[in-house]
Structure formats: C-alpha cells, structure tokens
C-alpha cells in the first residue's frame with residue numbers, strides 16, 4: 001500500500017470517529033455545516049472535497065450560518081481585498097459563537113499558509129478553533145476529530161507534504177458543470193504572486209486518475225468539464241509517465257459523450273502550437289482560450305518574471321485565431337505593477353485592442369508580503385493607477401461590445417444553465433464562454449441546444465432556441 005493510500009485509510013477511521021461523536025452529541029440528528037469559499041476554482045474544488053468528507057462524517061449542509069454546528073471559510077490570498085473580506089466576515093461571526101458556544105469555527109485555504117495571517121487570526125479572533133493550510137486538506141477528518149474531542153484550538157500550517165492524494169471523497173456543487181483538478185501548486189514565481197508560496201511546488205495527478213474522474217463525470221451526465229491547474233500547460237512535469245498536457249487532452253477528448261471540455265489556466269510561455277492544433281482537431285474542447293498576458297509591455301513582463309514577450313504572445317494568439325474558427329480569447333491583466341509608466345500602460349491598451357478579447361479580468365496590483373515585487377519601487381500614486389484602470393475598463397467595454405455585435409445573426413451551440421430572473425428566459429453559455437439570454441423552455445436546463453443570436457449587449461448575447 002502506498003503512503004498516500006495508508007494515510008487515507010487512517011483518515012477514513014477518523015471519519016467514522018467524528019460521525020460517532022456527532023451522533024452522540026446531536027442524539028441521532030444530523031449536524032449542520034456551513035462552508036463559504038473565496039478565490040479561484042482551485043478553492044472551489046477543494047471545498048467540494050471537504051464537503052465530501054463532511055458528508056461521510058454524517059454532516060448535512062446549510063446556507064444559514066446561524067444554525068450551523070461547523071462553520072468553515074476557505075480563504076484566498078491573491079489580493080489584499082480578498083483577505084480584507086475574510087477578516088471582515090470572520091469578525092462578523094463573533095456574536096454568533098457567543099449565542100452558540102458549541103459551534104466550531106474553522107478557517108482554511110491559501111491565506112492560512114501565511115504565518116503572519118495565522119498569527120493575526122490567533123491573536124485577534126480567539127473564537128476561531130481550527131486553522132489549516134492548503135497542504136493539510138487530506139488531514140481534515142483527523143483535525144476535525146481532534147478539535148471536537150479536545151475542544152482545544154489547533155493551528156496547522158506550513159506543512160510541506162507534497163504527495164498527491166487520490167481517492168478523497170467529493171460532493172460536487174454543480175449537477176452538470178464539474179471541476180477536475182489535474183495538478184496542484186505552481187513553480188513559476190511571477191514576482192507579484194503569492195500562489196507558489198501558499199500552494200507549494202507544482203505536482204501533477206497521474207493521467208489514469210484524471211481519466212477515471214473524467215469518465216465518471218461524463219457517465220453521470222456532466223456536460224461542462226473544466227480541467228484545473230495554475231499552469232495546465234506544464235502538466236506532467238515530474239510524473240514517471242511520458243505525458244504532456246496536449247496528450248492528456250487528446251486522451252480525454254477520445255471519451256465518447258455529449259460534453260464540452262475546458263481548461264484553466266494556460267500560461268503563455270508554455271502554450272505551444274501543438275496545444276492549439278489539439279484544440280482545433282478535438283471533438284469536445286471548447287473554442288475558448290483563457291490566456292492571461294498581465295501586461296503589454298516587455299519591460300514590465302520581464303519585471304514580472306513572466307518569461308514571454310508581447311511578440312511571442314501575439315504570435316501564439318494569431319496562430320490560435322487562424323486555426324480555431326470563432327475562437328474566444330480572455331485574459332487577466334494587472335494595472336499599476338511597481339514602476340509601470342504611462343508608456344507601459346499604453347502598451348497594455350494597444351494589446352487589448354489588437355487581440356479583441358471577449359472579456360477580461362482586470363486587477364489593480366496588490367502588494368503581497370514575501371513576494372519580490374513587494375520590495376520594488378512603486379512611485380505611481382493610487383489615483384493614477386485607478387485612472388488607468390478605468391481607461392482599461394472603458395476600452396474593454398468597447399472591444400467586447402464590438403465582438404458581441406459581430407455574432408448577431410449567427411447560430412450558437414449553447415449549454416442551457418439556469419432560469420434567468422426575466423420570465424421565459426434561460427441563461428446559457430456558448431462554447432466560447434459567452435453568456436446568452438435565450439428564449440427557451442425550462443426543460444432545456446442541463447442540455448445543449450442551438451440558439452439564433454438576435455441581439456448583443458456589451459458582454460452578453462440575446463437569442464432564441466431553434
């Protein structure tokens with residue numbers, strides 16, 4: 001038995017023990033858990049694993065925090081704003097603990113892997129009973145058991161366990177949209193980014209486990225599957241098998257079924273023409289490429305340690321546009337990186353205009369303790385950064401509106417996702433990840449259909465089912 005198998009066997013014993021404790025405490029009633037997830041899809045996927053473990057331990061789930069026996073915030077450290085929200089929300093539940101002294105309040109996720117944050121929680125929030133970092137996810141049953149048994153505060157972080165644990169349970173949030181992590185961590189150390197410090201070194205799941213999970217998802221009716229990793233293009237590094245991301249995509253794509261395959265995030269430095277050809281030749285891969293460029297200035301890209309140039313980015317984007325008809329491109333951009341000048345910023349604007357993105361995720365640079373960029377000179381004022389940010393939003397609005405307008409009169413294959421607030425309308429999504437408000441019957445939710453696009457807004461399309 002491998003180390004990780006042995007470990008999970010032991011955790012299964014803790015799952016049984018927690019179940020017993022809670023049965024006695026609640027006299028057979030199921031205890032209730034409230035889970036709030038911040039941050040990216042990686043955190044969403046981790047929360048699905050935690051929920052899977054809790055369900056095995058006899059917990060039910062509630063959206064009402066007031067009635068929960070166990071409260072968990074799965075946190076994100078990527079920007080200061082994300083951390084401030086967590087501190088605010090944790091402060092707000094102090095009263096709740098007073099009214100329900102037996103409720104266990106726990107914090108996990110990326111923020112908790114930072115020593116200074118854990119210390120602040122320890123000192124300022126004495127009602128928080130359990131804190132554990134991203135490397136301890138697999139130990140959650142044991143940690144919960146120890147907390148319930150002893151009632152003592154536990155702060156477990158900076159554990160450098162880098163094994164990949166297979167076979168953990170999962171309780172998925174969606175019924176037809178599923179997340180499938182293929183790798184964990186990041187080795188890129190972009191100078192602004194905290195992720196490599198809080199998620200640890202890059203490690204890939206063996207392809208047989210990824211394929212098994214993909215098959216299970218497809219067989220149980222999942223229609224939209226997203227492969228997850230901080231840099232999916234370097235999938236396979238360090239595995240004994242000889243495999244690349246393109247090869248993994250091809251293997252999944254060979255599975256028959258009615259589904260769309262997506263992935264995020266691609267790093268431009270590792271995005272190869274082979275990957276683009278794989279997408280172009282596939283049966284199931286979406287025509288959406290999320291390829292964050294962060295800045296259009298080569299000088300800033302160098303300072304960011306992104307290891308590609310504007311020219312290399314445009315080269316791969318133009319190749320992709322040529323090979324994948326109807327390709328929808330999206331990106332992440334940071335405004336106001338330390339030392340960014342007006343000229344650098346204009347390079348970002350011109351790249352946005354040249355590529356014609358469907359949508360953008362734009363962020364004002366946020367200083368992260370312990371990253372190299374935190375020590376760089378940053379003479380640009382917050383007002384200037386905010387003014388640049390507004391200019392970028394305005395330009396993107398124009399670019400996205402043009403792109404949406406160009407789709408009026410076309411027919412798009414969409415997945416119908418949910419009822420809209422508007423009567424008789426469903427929210428649907430194209431392969432390129434554009435939202436369509438479609439006139440269609442509710443019975444279509446969870447299946448694919450064709451929609452004639454009749455109108456375009458700035459970010460969304462409108463249409464009617466054919």
Ligand code: SAH
Nearest residue numbers: 192193230265292332333334363364365366
């Ligand atoms: N691995 C992904 C990104 C994960 S973080 C990639 O490399 O593309 C998501 C986005 O948050 C990043 O693309 C970046 O645009 C933004 N981001 C990360 N650190 C940031 C910081 N310190 N300040 C502002 N934005 C940041």
Ligand code: SF4
Nearest residue numbers: 186188189190193195
């Ligand atoms: Fe952060 Fe860069 Fe890794 Fe993305 S690739 S997670 S931006 S260090």
Ligand code: F3S
Nearest residue numbers: 039040076077078110
């Ligand atoms: Fe945030 Fe951690 Fe994701 S820092 S963006 S939740 S990897």
